[in-house]
Amino acid sequence: MATAGDNSALSVATLSPASIGVAVISILLLKILYGLGTDRLGHIPGPFIARLTPIWYWYLTWKGIECTVITAMHKKYGPVVRIAPNEIDISDGAAVNPIYVDNGGYRKIDGYRNFDINGFPTIFSVTDHTHRAVRAKAVSPLFAQQAITNSKLAMQKIIDATMVELKRRRSLAADIPVDLLNLFRSMAMDALTEYLIGECFNSVGTERLSATAFVDNFAAGGRFFYLPSWLFTFADNWAAKFDKNNLAITMSTDMVQEFAAKVVDDSIAQGEKETYQGRLLHASLSREEAIAQVMDIMFAGTDGVARILAVFCWHLAQAPDKFERIYKEIMQNPGVDARSLPYLSGAVKEASRLALANPTRLPRVVPSGGLNVPGLPTIPAGTNVGIGAYSLHFNPEVFPKPYEFVPERWLECMPEMLRDSFHFGKGPRQCIARNFASAIVWWASEALVRSRVLDGGKPVVEKIEIVEWFNSKQVGDNIELSWA
Numbered sequence: 001m002a003t004a005g006d007n008s009a010l011s012v013a014t015l016s017p018a019s020i021g022v023a024v025i026s027i028l029l030l031k032i033l034y035g036l037g038t039d040r041l042g043h044i045p046g047p048f049i050a051r052l053t054p055i056w057y058w059y060l061t062w063k064g065i066e067c068t069v070i071t072a073m074h075k076k077y078g079p080v081v082r083i084a085p086n087e088i089d090i091s092d093g094a095a096v097n098p099i100y101v102d103n104g105g106y107r108k109i110d111g112y113r114n115f116d117i118n119g120f121p122t123i124f125s126v127t128d129h130t131h132r133a134v135r136a137k138a139v140s141p142l143f144a145q146q147a148i149t150n151s152k153l154a155m156q157k158i159i160d161a162t163m164v165e166l167k168r169r170r171s172l173a174a175d176i177p178v179d180l181l182n183l184f185r186s187m188a189m190d191a192l193t194e195y196l197i198g199e200c201f202n203s204v205g206t207e208r209l210s211a212t213a214f215v216d217n218f219a220a221g222g223r224f225f226y227l228p229s230w231l232f233t234f235a236d237n238w239a240a241k242f243d244k245n246n247l248a249i250t251m252s253t254d255m256v257q258e259f260a261a262k263v264v265d266d267s268i269a270q271g272e273k274e275t276y277q278g279r280l281l282h283a284s285l286s287r288e289e290a291i292a293q294v295m296d297i298m299f300a301g302t303d304g305v306a307r308i309l310a311v312f313c314w315h316l317a318q319a320p321d322k323f324e325r326i327y328k329e330i331m332q333n334p335g336v337d338a339r340s341l342p343y344l345s346g347a348v349k350e351a352s353r354l355a356l357a358n359p360t361r362l363p364r365v366v367p368s369g370g371l372n373v374p375g376l377p378t379i380p381a382g383t384n385v386g387i388g389a390y391s392l393h394f395n396p397e398v399f400p401k402p403y404e405f406v407p408e409r410w411l412e413c414m415p416e417m418l419r420d421s422f423h424f425g426k427g428p429r430q431c432i433a434r435n436f437a438s439a440i441v442w443w444a445s446e447a448l449v450r451s452r453v454l455d456g457g458k459p460v461v462e463k464i465e466i467v468e469w470f471n472s473k474q475v476g477d478n479i480e481l482s483w484a
Helices: 004-015 017-037 055-063 065-079 093-102 111-114 129-145 143-148 152-172 182-199 212-224 229-240 246-270 276-282 287-300 303-318 320-331 342-355 389-393 406-412 415-419 434-451
Strands: 078-086 087-090 386-388 481-482
Touching: 055 065, 055 212, 065 078, 065 087, 065 389, 078 229, 093 386, 093 415, 111 212, 111 229, 129 143, 129 276, 129 434, 143 152, 143 434, 152 182, 152 434, 182 212, 182 287, 182 303, 182 434, 212 229, 212 246, 212 287, 229 246, 246 276, 246 287, 276 287, 303 320, 303 342, 303 434, 320 342, 320 434, 342 406, 342 434, 386 434
Parallel strands: 087 386
Antiparallel strands: 078 087
8 A cells, every 4th residue: 555655756756847847947936036035235236137147147258258248237237236146346446445455355256266276276376365375475575676676687688588589580570470479478487487486498589488378278267267166177177178279288288387396396406495486395385286386476477477568569569659759768768777767657557557467357255344335335245246457447537548558647647547557456465476577567668669679560450359368368369560
């Protein structure tokens, strides 16, 4: 004789697929309706779909149109926009300090851990402040302004070698454009490894940086940045299987890893504690983690510097009057450090604003007490919130004619311009190598103008376009000048 339990089991087993589908959909709808009824972010404007799911936003990120779409949303909804059930994007620079600077800034979201290397949280990707502090403290003396200034002679040799290489490529160019982005990646890689690692990567003289595929692949991971870790791993592995450059990526990554392993092993053998890896080892990091940290800084210190310099050249090639003004300023101030020349500095800051190495928002978790910025809606604790360089750098209220290259705007700099300069982020978690990267950009910019190596060069394309990932990808993979 069947029991009541047996009857229930039989009933479920004999349900039609359509009935099961209706039941599942009903449960999902009830869950959505419950969520809408208890929505703590209901006061934040945004598209209706943002209340239901983050999937549409993940698609924008993967597609590389996140910034463009979010900017349009801000024009429609205002400076605070809801983009997912627990995600807020802000375009008002007044929120920069509360989120990123004050009291050490808010904690990074767990999504940054998707940028771990070899299973280790890096100085960039780690979310725990205490864990990061040990590592950042160990290497911070290398990024002090005086230490960087003392390295100028060695860095100048690499910059000069780059000018020679650019002249060589220009003379051989004929009808073939010169890819500035790749050349400046090589220069940045050599400068960083020479100064921080103590062993130069020696890439300036090669036709194409051997680490290019490693750098590009690391940047491509940003298209999946907001995915949960388990889904990120699946998506990243799936994408790799169908990547036509998979072999080149593997070879390039292996080359970078072998270089990192060699310099770490050399530091262990020598017992030195002055280089980047030596300081980390002296702070009791394992060999394997030190290798991961070296690989991370090799990426972080390469692409941003290269983009700024390539954008600097691309714009000056179209503005001979601005080029001549910088050249005159340099020649009239012999012996003056490039960072002290006002108009050159304006041009570098403008190139940095337009380069957008990291265009998307840098998300953080709102702590207890919520985010309270005068004039903006209150955002409750536990919400993921962020601001992006794209929104800040192209805000016409702070930067009139935001898409134009206007070095003059920095000669009468308003406080809001400095507040909203976000190319290295802001606060204690901003790019750890920012001082070094800035110095290289300034010194190389001065050399580019002084040498007049850009004379006669013309941009190949009318517009520099990027794929808007966390680390931007250059459309066409190059920024070229032609001397044909």
